[in-house]
Amino acid sequence: MHTLTLDVPRLPFDLDLTFRSGQIFCxxxxxxxxxxxxxxxxxxxxxxxxxxxWEGMPRPDLIRFLGLDDxxxxxxxxxxxxxxxxxxxxxxLFEAAIQxxxxxxxLRQDPWDCLVSFICSANSNIPxxxxxxxxxSGRFGPLPHSPSSYPVPDRLCTADEAAIxxxxxxxxxxxxxxxxxxxxxxxxxxxxxxxxxxxxxKRELMTLPGVGPKVADCVxxxxxxxxxxxxVDTWIxxxxxxxxxxxxPAGSGKKHSYEDLASFCRNYFGRYAGYAQQFxxxxxNIVPLA
DNA sequence: CGCCAGGCTGTAA
DNA sequence: TTACAGCATGGC
Numbered sequence: 001m002h003t004l005t006l007d008v009p010r011l012p013f014d015l016d017l018t019f020r021s022g023q024i025f026c027x028x029x030x031x032x033x034x035x036x037x038x039x040x041x042x043x044x045x046x047x048x049x050x051x052x053x054w055e056g057m058p059r060p061d062l063i064r065f066l067g068l069d070d071x072x073x074x075x076x077x078x079x080x081x082x083x084x085x086x087x088x089x090x091x092x093l094f095e096a097a098i099q100x101x102x103x104x105x106x107l108r109q110d111p112w113d114c115l116v117s118f119i120c121s122a123n124s125n126i127p128x129x130x131x132x133x134x135x136x137s138g139r140f141g142p143l144p145h146s147p148s149s150y151p152v153p154d155r156l157c158t159a160d161e162a163a164i165x166x167x168x169x170x171x172x173x174x175x176x177x178x179x180x181x182x183x184x185x186x187x188x189x190x191x192x193x194x195x196x197x198x199x200x201x202k203r204e205l206m207t208l209p210g211v212g213p214k215v216a217d218c219v220x221x222x223x224x225x226x227x228x229x230x231x232v233d234t235w236i237x238x239x240x241x242x243x244x245x246x247x248x249p250a251g252s253g254k255k256h257s258y259e260d261l262a263s264f265c266r267n268y269f270g271r272y273a274g275y276a277q278q279f280x281x282x283x284x285n286i287v288p289l290a
Numbered sequence: 291c292g293c294c295a296g297g298c299t300g301t302a303a
Numbered sequence: 304t305t306a307c308a309g310c311a312t313g314g315c
Binding site: 168 | 310312
């Protein structure tokens with residue numbers, strides 16, 4: 001068992017909040033540990049105050065995975081400075097969100113794990129998404145019958161669509177199968193995307209079946225740590241449209257487009273807009289314990 | 291039963 | 304370019 005004691009620049013940190021903030025699915029709590037997989041690692045990790053205990057992965061990888069080197073006070077300071085260019089008064093909505101979200105981090109998920117997860121997320125809810133991934137993992141994990149690891153591309157792309165549908169995936173089944181096929185045919189695609197700029201990386205991700213602007217932004221934010229990525233789901237849409245209505249481009253009857261809302265957030269919150277988005281999302285959406 | 295959920299795809303204007 | 308139906312499933 002490894003241990004790590006958190007000190008000032010890394011505090012506050014809240015493992016529970018981070019895992020319950022809707023950015024990762026199908027990790028479960030057992031005996032006080034969060035258990036799940038990350039790429040080829042199988043991990044157990046828990047927090048007692050300032051102490052992190054874990055097994056299953058080297059220390060530098062854990063620090064990176066949990067985003068422990070993100071300086072949150074510097075990040076929120078940068079966001080506040082960006083907000084100040086837009087208004088004189090304080091942003092009470094954002095301030096309340098970072099207070100409620102003290103200790104929240106954006107994880108560095110494995111890109112494939114994250115991609116599969118968010119293809120499954122389309123037009124669904126968080127508990128259902130977790131169930132889906134868990135079923136897929138048991139059926140298409142690296143080893144036969146291994147619910148402890150994400151489904152792998154080569155087993156997914158050769159599967160019967162009906163078998164994928166049997167994992168409660170519905171119409172997302174062909175997307176999963178075809179996207180898996182793209183990765184098998186081009187194993188370095190997800191690696192190359194890491195080296196592209198935000199716009200090119202997003203366009204590349206959106207060529208994958210089942211990946212639109214929102215799913216692409218989730219993968220960019222939660223796997224590739226592009227903090228300028230702002231996933232706009234129905235929750236964020238409501239929060240931004242009601243909380244920042246006077247600052248949005250004149251909504252002359254028409255609904256704001258995805259890009260209207262996302263680029264407003266980038267302008268308003270600045271280079272860490274993705275983090276701001278996650279604080280706002282989490283302030284309305286803490287995943288209940290199973 | 292109806293409505294909603296970390297939406298995407300295809301088609302029509 | 305925008306608008307909109309259709310899509311599977313589970314929770315409430």
